[in-house]
Amino acid sequence: MNNDMPRWASIAVVGVGVSVALLSVFAERPPARPVLPADYQAYTSRALREHFPNVPLVTQDKKTVRFYDDVIKDKILIIQFMFTNCEQFCLTVTPNLARVQKELQKRAGGAAVSMISITVDPTHDTPGVLKEYANKFGVRPGWQFLTGQKSDIDQIRRGLGVYDPDDKKIEHMNVLTIGRESTGQWLAIEALAKPEDIIQTVLSLTERSVRRTAAPAGSRLTNH
Amino acid sequence: MVNRRDLIKLGLYGGTAGMLHLTRLDSGVLAWALDEVKGNAPSEWKPLAAVKPFTQALPLPPVIQPVNPSQLPGVQIIPGATYYEVRIRQGTAQLLPGMPTVIWGYQGMYLGPTFEARIGETTVVRQHNDLLVNMIIHHHGGHTPGISDGAALLSQRVQPGSFKDYIYPNDDDICATHWYHDHDLDFTGHNIFMGLQGCFFLHDAVEDQLNLPGSPRDPAPQGEMPFDLPLVLQDRIFDFNNQLSYNPFGHDGCIGDHFLVNGAIQPSVRVANRKYRLRFLNGSNARFYQPSLSNGMPFHMIGSDGGLLAASTDAESFLIGPAERYEAIVDFSKLKVGSHVYLNNCMAQTDGRRPDGLSTQCTNAHPGPDGVGSLLRFDVAFSAPDPSTFTPGQTLRTDIPDFRSRKPDVTREWLFERSNGAWQINGRFYDPNRIDARVKLNTTEVWVLRNGGGGWWHPIHIHRNQFQVLKRNDQFPGPLEQGLKDVFVLEAGDTVEVITFYNGNAQVGNYVMHCHNVEHEDMRMMMRWTVS
Numbered sequence: 057m058n059n060d061m062p063r064w065a066s067i068a069v070v071g072v073g074v075s076v077a078l079l080s081v082f083a084e085r086p087p088a089r090p091v092l093p094a095d096y097q098a099y100t101s102r103a104l105r106e107h108f109p110n111v112p113l114v115t116q117d118k119k120t121v122r123f124y125d126d127v128i129k130d131k132i133l134i135i136q137f138m139f140t141n142c143e144q145f146c147l148t149v150t151p152n153l154a155r156v157q158k159e160l161q162k163r164a165g166g167a168a169v170s171m172i173s174i175t176v177d178p179t180h181d182t183p184g185v186l187k188e189y190a191n192k193f194g195v196r197p198g199w200q201f202l203t204g205q206k207s208d209i210d211q212i213r214r215g216l217g218v219y220d221p222d223d224k225k226i227e228h229m230n231v232l233t234i235g236r237e238s239t240g241q242w243l244a245i246e247a248l249a250k251p252e253d254i255i256q257t258v259l260s261l262t263e264r265s266v267r268r269t270a271a272p273a274g275s276r277l278t279n280h
Numbered sequence: 281m282v283n284r285r286d287l288i289k290l291g292l293y294g295g296t297a298g299m300l301h302l303t304r305l306d307s308g309v310l311a312w313a314l315d316e317v318k319g320n321a322p323s324e325w326k327p328l329a330a331v332k333p334f335t336q337a338l339p340l341p342p343v344i345q346p347v348n349p350s351q352l353p354g355v356q357i358i359p360g361a362t363y364y365e366v367r368i369r370q371g372t373a374q375l376l377p378g379m380p381t382v383i384w385g386y387q388g389m390y391l392g393p394t395f396e397a398r399i400g401e402t403t404v405v406r407q408h409n410d411l412l413v414n415m416i417i418h419h420h421g422g423h424t425p426g427i428s429d430g431a432a433l434l435s436q437r438v439q440p441g442s443f444k445d446y447i448y449p450n451d452d453d454i455c456a457t458h459w460y461h462d463h464d465l466d467f468t469g470h471n472i473f474m475g476l477q478g479c480f481f482l483h484d485a486v487e488d489q490l491n492l493p494g495s496p497r498d499p500a501p502q503g504e505m506p507f508d509l510p511l512v513l514q515d516r517i518f519d520f521n522n523q524l525s526y527n528p529f530g531h532d533g534c535i536g537d538h539f540l541v542n543g544a545i546q547p548s549v550r551v552a553n554r555k556y557r558l559r560f561l562n563g564s565n566a567r568f569y570q571p572s573l574s575n576g577m578p579f580h581m582i583g584s585d586g587g588l589l590a591a592s593t594d595a596e597s598f599l600i601g602p603a604e605r606y607e608a609i610v611d612f613s614k615l616k617v618g619s620h621v622y623l624n625n626c627m628a629q630t631d632g633r634r635p636d637g638l639s640t641q642c643t644n645a646h647p648g649p650d651g652v653g654s655l656l657r658f659d660v661a662f663s664a665p666d667p668s669t670f671t672p673g674q675t676l677r678t679d680i681p682d683f684r685s686r687k688p689d690v691t692r693e694w695l696f697e698r699s700n701g702a703w704q705i706n707g708r709f710y711d712p713n714r715i716d717a718r719v720k721l722n723t724t725e726v727w728v729l730r731n732g733g734g735g736w737w738h739p740i741h742i743h744r745n746q747f748q749v750l751k752r753n754d755q756f757p758g759p760l761e762q763g764l765k766d767v768f769v770l771e772a773g774d775t776v777e778v779i780t781f782y783n784g785n786a787q788v789g790n791y792v793m794h795c796h797n798v799e800h801e802d803m804r805m806m807m808r809w810t811v812s
Contacts, residue, residue, distance in 0.1 A: 246700060
């Protein structure tokens with residue numbers, strides 16, 4: 057920078073430089089996110105895609121699916137990690153979730169809730185093994201059991217924050233990741249929560265799909 | 281100017297960014313781009329390069345003005361009550377240079393307006409939810425009836441397009457620095473991060489008589505900050521588009537890399553060479569701070585969560601966990617006009633488990649992700665008379681309720697423990713439909729709060745009441761924990777015994793106790809209890 061240059065000029069040069077640099081940076085990046093996120097939920101949903109690697113997985117019906125495109129995108133979901141040889145919690149969790157599925161199909165009012173169980177032991181849990189496991193618990197359509205490459209499944213677990221930093225041996229935390237992809241709303245609760253609690257948690261996300269028009273003042277005093 | 285080589289580097293840098301840290305690296309790319317432009321050598325990641333520290337003026341949340349209850353159709357009319365109307369809505373704030381940041385706020389402000397009330401003066405707040413998601417508004421610290429407490433219960437939800445009238449009798453024992461914030465079940469972390477917080481100050485006659493700095497008799501000159509000044513400490517993460525970047529899958533606790541006071545990143549504030557009353561509120565999701573002053577001046581500590589201490593006590597620095605409040609008198613009178621004093625954070629923390637420890641690099645003007653460095657600069661800029669009265673070590677009030685000398689009717693033990701990949705209380709996760717304790721009105725209870733280990737720190741908050749600490753790890757508590765408290769920091773292995781008297785016939789119904797690392801709370805490290 058020329059020291060004789062007046063201060064305003066140097067500011068202008070730096071300013072132009074910054075603009076060029078920013079434009080260049082944007083130009084180098086993949087298609088930009090919405091510039092000013094007027095639609096916060098759509099923006100958040102877009103920003104969270106980094107957490108859903110689009111890796112291939114195989115269903116209990118031997119169908120290959122992509123994790124983001126086919127499993128996550130536009131869905132309201134309950135995601136669980138499990139393995140069929142698990143002799144502790146999984147034995148209780150799966151029937152618990154089966155009750156949740158049955159109730160939700162009655163109460164979700166048309167809003168489809170996808171249930172996803174992903175094995176953390178893909179070497180043993182082939183599609184056939186998962187199919188047999190699913191049949192044993194009487195799961196209904198709308199509940200996918202997924203297997204795949206161990207490294208891909210680990211990547212999914214890390215994206216969803218479902219790994220235990222304290223115990224490397226416990227490969228899955230006994231939590232359910234519950235979310236609505238299109239609004240970017242995600243939460244996690246224990247897999248052994250009471251079915252009613254899980255159902256209410258999921259329903260609170262489906263309710264939010266309704267864009268309410270503001271009620272006239274005084275028409276809904278919620279503490280009465 | 282950025283050349284092609286640099287662009288390739290930038291492109292590569294963005295392209296290879298790790299999945300979970302992309303937002304942080306994005307900030308780094310921006311900083312790097314700026315460095316390149318200025319002709320500097322490509323530097324290591326400097327998260328705050330985009331914001332020059334101490335160039336923004338410290339904001340002051342405005343005090344909310346009352347409305348006439350006739351403007352609130354259907355509102356309950358209570359003699360002597362003061363009425364307010366708040367709209368919770370999405371807005372924008374200029375938190376970073378360039379693109380504005382989308383925020384959620386009370387009245388659409390990143391930090392909501394401040395409420396002020398006298399002890400015994402009922403406050404009625406109509407909260408309209410103009411967002412598309414449920415809201416629950418908690419008056420943190422208040423002696424509030426269950427119906428207006430704003431605990432994470434389904435029945436407390438204010439649905440989109442709807443409103444709720446919150447009624448606060450403010451019949452607390454003494455004046456205090458309370459606050460209010462969102463408390464929605466499973467989403468508190470996100471909602472607080474987006475800006476849904478504000479201050480709520482209670483005043484009383486004893487406080488008036490003390491004539492502390494910033495009292496109504498001690499107004500600031502036109503255009504200057506009040507001598508009674510709130511300082512809300514927050515850490516946040518931004519993405520490449522200047523937007524708040526909350527990770528709903530980061531269950532250990534959200535630790536930010538940008539540091540805000542009252543909603544501005546590392547601001548500066550003009551002060552007079554006289555005494556100030558500073559009200560510290562840690563509004564961060566999971567970060568602990570250890571504030572100190574760069575010139576070694578002490579904080580004359582005068583208050584904790586639930587109000588003034590019995591006597592002032594000096595501290596060079598103090599630990600303040602998420603949701604805690606401390607009040608201090610800071611005396612700038614010995615400083616020359618034109619001098620600067622920095623408010624530094626000496627506590628390093630890089631994940632939600634616990635702080636990494638105290639650092640000696642507190643004067644760093646560019647705090648890294650560990651948060652160690654200068655949060656705020658005081659610019660001693662003018663002289664002003666100081667009619668306030670305060671002497672370090674002085675008695676502040678003699679009417680603080682003495683719970684410690686009461687004989688407990690019931691003692692309950694609560695174990696806070698990592699289990700099953702998350703955090704439980706007495707071996708259970710929160711279920712909003714389950715009641716874990718039933719407290720009888722007009723009884724005294726001791727609650728023993730025990731950290732079950734694993735090295736995690738938990739700032740435990742109990743609703744409805746203020747408490748006194750009987751013992752911390754079998755010792756009489758230190759001076760800052762001898763006043764009234766509603767948040768108790770359980771460091772690794774700590775046991776804290778707290779006592780209170782459950783008075784107040786209006787204060788019945790449902791309440792909760794939970795970890796105020798709000799990501800732990802959202803993972804259901806919470807329990808429901810009732811008073812009847």
